[in-house]
Amino acid sequence: xxxxxxxxxxxxxxxxxxxxxxxxxxxxxxxxxxxxxxxxxxxxxxxxxxxxxxxxxxxxxxxxxxxxxxxxxxxxxxxxxxxxxxxxxxxxxxxxxxxxxxxxxxxxxxxxxxxxxxxxxxxxxxxxxxxxxxxxxxxxxxxxxxxxxxxxxxxxxxxxxxxxxxxxxxxxxxxxxxxxxxxxxxxxxxxxxxxxxxxxxxxxxxxxxxxxxxxxxxxxxxxxxxxxxxxxxxxxxxxxxxxxxxxxxxxxxxxxxxxxxxxxxxxxxxxxxxxxxxxxxxxxxxxxxx
Numbered sequence: 001x002x003x004x005x006x007x008x009x010x011x012x013x014x015x016x017x018x019x020x021x022x023x024x025x026x027x028x029x030x031x032x033x034x035x036x037x038x039x040x041x042x043x044x045x046x047x048x049x050x051x052x053x054x055x056x057x058x059x060x061x062x063x064x065x066x067x068x069x070x071x072x073x074x075x076x077x078x079x080x081x082x083x084x085x086x087x088x089x090x091x092x093x094x095x096x097x098x099x100x101x102x103x104x105x106x107x108x109x110x111x112x113x114x115x116x117x118x119x120x121x122x123x124x125x126x127x128x129x130x131x132x133x134x135x136x137x138x139x140x141x142x143x144x145x146x147x148x149x150x151x152x153x154x155x156x157x158x159x160x161x162x163x164x165x166x167x168x169x170x171x172x173x174x175x176x177x178x179x180x181x182x183x184x185x186x187x188x189x190x191x192x193x194x195x196x197x198x199x200x201x202x203x204x205x206x207x208x209x210x211x212x213x214x215x216x217x218x219x220x221x222x223x224x225x226x227x228x229x230x231x232x233x234x235x236x237x238x239x240x241x242x243x244x245x246x247x248x249x250x251x252x253x254x255x256x257x258x259x260x261x262x263x264x265x266x267x268x269x270x271x272x273x274x275x276x277x278x279x280x281x282x283x284x285x286x287x288x289x290x
Contacts, residue, residue, distance in 0.1 A: 097137070114139040116150060132156070140167040151176075208234045211260075216241045221269075223247035224281040229273035232286075236266035244269075252283040265290045 035044035045053040055072040071078055082093035097117035102108035110116070120134040133156045141149035149167035153176060156162050164172040172178030174185040190207045194200065197213035201220040211217045217240050222228060224247065235244060237260035244258040244267070252258040252269055260267065267288035274280040 210236045211240045219244045224271045231271045
């Protein structure tokens with residue numbers, strides 16, 4: 001009798017849990033499979049097209065507009081969390097996007113310019129949701145076995161790419177066909193602009209420096225190392241004399257002090273660092289009037 005009594009208790013507890021929700025199977029030609037709370041609020045829906053809606057939410061939500069997987073949260077943030085816990089260096093939390101031509105039963109190779117995937121961002125304008133920005137990935141070149149060349153395009157509207165990263169690493173701003181490592185179709189601003197009236201040490205956020213006082217000013221340069229290889233500074237003299245001083249033991253074109261001593265002289269210098277075949281750590285004048 002003790003065993004029978006225990007079974008009854010378990011079945012009764014299970015029944016209470018089932019009654020806390022309403023499962024409705026109306027999946028037919030036009031029906032849906034629904035899981036509701038006992039107050040009728042829908043929390044899970046699979047419609048006749050196989051689209052999966054989790055979380056309910058307002059009926060006017062963009063999410064109800066036809067995406068295959070829809071997550072809706074009303075009253076707070078909505079999100080997806082992927083967590084990977086492992087000591088393996090290559091273990092990660094990941095989202096994969098895959099694209100093939102053909103059909104499920106007969107896959108075929110992608111070709112140049114095929115669109116692969118999008119991450120889209122919508123906002124509500126009072127009457128409905130509209131696309132504001134998206135990240136697009138497309139095939140960028142000929143597909144060969146084991147090699148799928150792709151490029152990234154960042155859009156802030158649905159017209160043209162604002163930023164493109166090509167398969168070969170070339171970057172285009174306001175152009176999706178860069179032919180140089182960096183190509184900008186538009187104006188360019190470089191910061192930081194600094195004016196000095198005494199001594200100053202150039203830092204990693206500086207670009208242009210102009211001396212504005214009378215007398216001799218000293219501009220100190222950072223040590224040339226692999227960390228700043230290629231860095232460029234522009235230094236201009238107004239009515240003062242500027243002594244540009246490299247780090248101890250280094251130089252600018254062989255000079256331990258590079259002086260601008262006439263009005264409106266300027267120099268463009270670049271850090272050059274190389275380990276092999278020759279050990280080089282120096283500044284080089286690559287332009288200017290001096």
